[in-house]
Amino acid sequence: MPQLNPAPWFIILVFSWMLLLVILPVKVLTFILPNNPTPQNIQKPKMKAWNWPWY
Known part of the structure; x- marks a missing residue:
């Protein structure tokens, strides 16, 4: 996974945490x-x- 572009994974991480916390x-x-x-x-x-x- 280090070869992948981190931009879409970071957005997925942020949205999943927003789902969990909000x-x-x-x-x-x-x-x-x-x-x-x-x-x-x-x-x-x-x-x-x-x-x-x-x-």
């Missing part, structure tokens, strides 16, 4: 999830102290 993220971010995640309980459960019979 068009595709917009399409992915407009995707709506069927089930919205619900927040979980943020309170930590109280832990009981261990009873060590040999201590």
